[in-house]
Structure formats: structure tokens, C-alpha cells
Amino acid sequence: MSTEAKHASTMNHGKVSLAEAFAQFDEQWSPKLVGELNGQHVKLAKLEGEFVRHRHDDADELFLVLNGHLDIELDEETVALDPGEFVVVPRGVEHRPVADGETEVLLFEPAGTENTGNVDSERTADVERL
Amino acid sequence: MSTEAKHASTMNHGKVSLAEAFAQFDEQWSPKLVGELNGQHVKLAKLEGEFVRHRHDDADELFLVLNGHLDIELDEETVALDPGEFVVVPRGVEHRPVADGETEVLLFEPAGTENTGNVDSERTADVERL
Numbered sequence: 001m002s003t004e005a006k007h008a009s010t011m012n013h014g015k016v017s018l019a020e021a022f023a024q025f026d027e028q029w030s031p032k033l034v035g036e037l038n039g040q041h042v043k044l045a046k047l048e049g050e051f052v053r054h055r056h057d058d059a060d061e062l063f064l065v066l067n068g069h070l071d072i073e074l075d076e077e078t079v080a081l082d083p084g085e086f087v088v089v090p091r092g093v094e095h096r097p098v099a100d101g102e103t104e105v106l107l108f109e110p111a112g113t114e115n116t117g118n119v120d121s122e123r124t125a126d127v128e129r130l
Numbered sequence: 131m132s133t134e135a136k137h138a139s140t141m142n143h144g145k146v147s148l149a150e151a152f153a154q155f156d157e158q159w160s161p162k163l164v165g166e167l168n169g170q171h172v173k174l175a176k177l178e179g180e181f182v183r184h185r186h187d188d189a190d191e192l193f194l195v196l197n198g199h200l201d202i203e204l205d206e207e208t209v210a211l212d213p214g215e216f217v218v219v220p221r222g223v224e225h226r227p228v229a230d231g232e233t234e235v236l237l238f239e240p241a242g243t244e245n246t247g248n249v250d251s252e253r254t255a256d257v258e259r260l
Contacts (some may be wrong), residue, residue, distance in 0.1 A: 013212075014209070014217050014218060015211065015215055015216070015217045016215065016216050016217070017211050017214060017215045018214045018215070018216070019214055035192065035216065035218050037190035037191070037192055037218045037220075037238065038170060038189065038190050038239070038240050040168060040170055040238070042192065042216075042238075053158070059168065060167035060168050061167070062165065062167055062172065070225075079144070079145050080145075080147065082229055084148045084149055085147045085148070085149060086145070086146050086147065086148070086165065086172075087144050087145045087146070088144060088165050088166070088167045088172075090167075108167065108170075108238060109167075109168070110168050110174075
């Protein structure tokens, strides 16, 4: 495909196919930016295993599971998410995502939100536009 | 189920199942509020047929199709969305959603966004919390 055709196809009126977007990357715990609106970002991520426990002081964060299974461990409970289920973790709430096998999620959060929130970790990742 | 049990089940750590939420209503073109974060609303809607052409002057609007097929007619092009595909219609852009058969969509937009935007129509609907 020519660069021009590829560009046109990628743009395609700005439409995003979740399946096609997930097929474009393999990295885990490295959210990819796929949409932007009203100062918020739509990101896709592949998760597997345990993440670092963290919080976002100024950002509520939505996790929508598309494939796999995600536990979000809170202080006194765990939210268990199967495909087609979402939860909003409010700002300030400590949480630890734990994915059972490779799990695909859609995230919705304010632009500039870091994946590890208040924690500086080797897991802290720059967000790349897909 | 007792009221108390039902409440506990509905709350279930704030988790939302898209399938269970869609099973709770039949009305078409009447978005239901299922999540709130950072001043934004997550809504679910069942659409069928043609909607009124409108725009939102202060709101970008995301349409994610979950079931069915949605055309979003813009000035000079139509964005055709199948399940697992989304588009962001930027603020100020005139658009007309046309759903081919009953179509289930998830919407992200700022709190307070009216479904018919700048147009006052019999289709203008209050947003009910599910």
C-alpha cells in the first residue's frame, strides 16, 4: 500500500476499529492513544499479570474490558471485570490492576494521566499515539 | 430479591455490565446514563432509523457501536460503524446518525450534552440514570 493510501485508510474519517488497533501492537502495560475528546483520552492497553498499586489524585479512570479478565484490587474489595464490563475508579482511590492472562482494555481518562499515577515505577510508560 | 439485595447487586462496586444495562430498557433514541467521570458522561442508547441532523457547539461526542450498524452522515461523507468501531464527532460538526436495524451504542460526552444538540425536536430527550 502506498504511503498516501495507508494514510487515507488510517484516517478513514477518523473511525477507529478496536480489533484493528489492538492488532497494531504487542507491548503490555503500555497504553496507546486512539482518541481524544473534551480534554479526555481514549487509550487501549494489553495487560497481563500484576501492575503496581497506585492512585490518580486528579483523574477518575474508566476501565472497560474487551477481552480477557481484569481484577481491580481496591482497599477492601476487588472489582472483577469480564468482557463488556467497566468500572470507574474515582480520583484518589488506590487501585492495583491484575490481569488473568492477556487482557485487552479500553481506558478513558483525562489527557496527561500517567499509567502509574502517583508512583514512579519501571512500569511508568509514555503514551504513544497509535 | 429484596430492595437491599438489589441495591447491593446494582452497586456491585460500581461495576457496569453493558449487556445487563441494555437489557434494562427498550426505548430508542433515549440515552441512559451509566457512568460519570471527570465531568463526562458515559451513556448507552438503542437507535433505529434516522435521527435529526444536529451539532453540539461545545461538546465532542464519541460513538462506539456495540451491536448493529450506525451511519453517521456528515456534510460530505458518511462514517459507517460496525460493532467494535468508534468515531469522535468534533464540536461544531453537523451530523445525522442513521441506524440500520436496532443498534446499540455507547456514548462519551460532557455532562449536560443534549441528544439533539442545537436542534429542539420531538426527539429531544432527558437523560435518565439507569
